[in-house]
Amino acid sequence: MIAVVDWVERVCRVRQWRQDGRRAPHKPLLLLYALGHFQREGDAPIRFRDAEEQLQLLLTEFGPPRRSTMAYPFFHLRTDGLWQVTGARIEPSAAALRDGDAAGRLASDLVRALRDDSTLVVRLARAILETNFESSLHPDICQVAGLRLDPAGEVAPLPVPMPARDPEFRERVLIAYEYRCAFCGFDGALGRSPVGLEAAHVRWWSEGGPDETANGLALCSLHHKLLDLGVLGIGADLTVAVSDRFVGRSRMARAIVHDLSGQAVLRPQRGHPPVRADHIAWHAREVFKGRTRPAA
Known part of the structure; x- marks a missing residue:
């Protein structure tokens, strides 16, 4: 069984693609959406055609001011071992995902870990938010992603030390x-x-x-x-x-x-x-x- 600390490290490694300081937060945003979906629907598949509008809204509101699509992370996130896709063709275009009725879901071993530890969803979401976005945006991102960060009971601190901000x-x-x-x-x-x-x-x-x-x-x-x-x-x-x-x-x-x-x-x-x-x-x-x- 993969420990909680390992899951947090794995989602933190799903960093945005970067080149010359350019950011592309597609995968982190998809993961946040998938975690919110798990809170609401459990392991039910996420059909691209049903989620596309909301995923694109996440990218438009919280991504860089460049035209892009969430079809690429929907197809490519599987290479990070956190996601699986059915009905996807080799070409990860939005049209191809719609035509193939592509559906994605969190990887089965991650789903088991989320079911075994009711606080893991929030821990993973916090790690993704803190390593990819300014704190002023976290509530808005969670709202659009349908993600709740206020579960009943105390949530333990993140098991992986995050880079420290200067308190001064x-x-x-x-x-x-x-x-x-x-x-x-x-x-x-x-x-x-x-x-x-x-x-x-x-x-x-x-x-x-x-x-x-x-x-x-x-x-x-x-x-x-x-x-x-x-x-x-x-x-x-x-x-x-x-x-x-x-x-x-x-x-x-x-x-x-x-x-x-x-x-x-x-x-x-x-x-x-x-x-x-x-x-x-x-x-x-x-x-x-x-x-x-x-x-x-």
């Missing part, structure tokens, strides 16, 4: 930006404690982004989330970029998102480095969605 990163970044959101200037506090302010990685920590001020921005909670989703970005001229795909019809949406387009990003105080150009370029290529909306 947040404080260094907030100090550099004098406890203000670099996009909107929000500087709320409760007593002496900042409220609603976070330290955001421009190049994701899960993608090799360092815990350094030159890769960080102090942002309010909303603008941090929008940065990680690709609604907001940073231009090469250090102005705020707003995606033309973002739709906000209310006066408030225009005020807190649309009107940021073209506004200067707050610079850190003297003695602290601004965000490095290569991290800005990575975010523009791998996260930011669509084109930059013209300044108001």
Whole structure:
């Protein structure tokens, strides 16, 4: 029997394909969807034609801004020993998977392990999320994948040590930006404690982004989330970029998102480095969605 620690290590090895800093989170997203399906339906097969729309939504929302399809991971994940497919042809196109009524399911030995340990689903999901995506996106990914991370009872810590984040990163970044959101200037506090302010990685920590001020921005909670989703970005001229795909019809949406387009990003105080150009370029290529909306 494969131990829990080995299963966690195996899913962590299903890392995204990478070349020159480009990310392709297809396999991790498929695994998260399959784990959510197991929570709801057990070992029932996942027909590609039934799951395609939701899988594509996962890739569109949380993958890079490039056209792609979930047909490739649906076919190729089997090579990682975690997945099996029936009805698939040699050519893993979406049309071929539909025509062959292809269906996938988690590998039988993994299914047995999931049935023997009711906490394993959550442990595996947490490992996949932590090694592939920014933490601000985890709840949204789980919602689209149909995955619950709040099972009854306590969930033991992950048996595999995960790379440690620098606990001082947040404080260094907030100090550099004098406890203000670099996009909107929000500087709320409760007593002496900042409220609603976070330290955001421009190049994701899960993608090799360092815990350094030159890769960080102090942002309010909303603008941090929008940065990680690709609604907001940073231009090469250090102005705020707003995606033309973002739709906000209310006066408030225009005020807190649309009107940021073209506004200067707050610079850190003297003695602290601004965000490095290569991290800005990575975010523009791998996260930011669509084109930059013209300044108001």
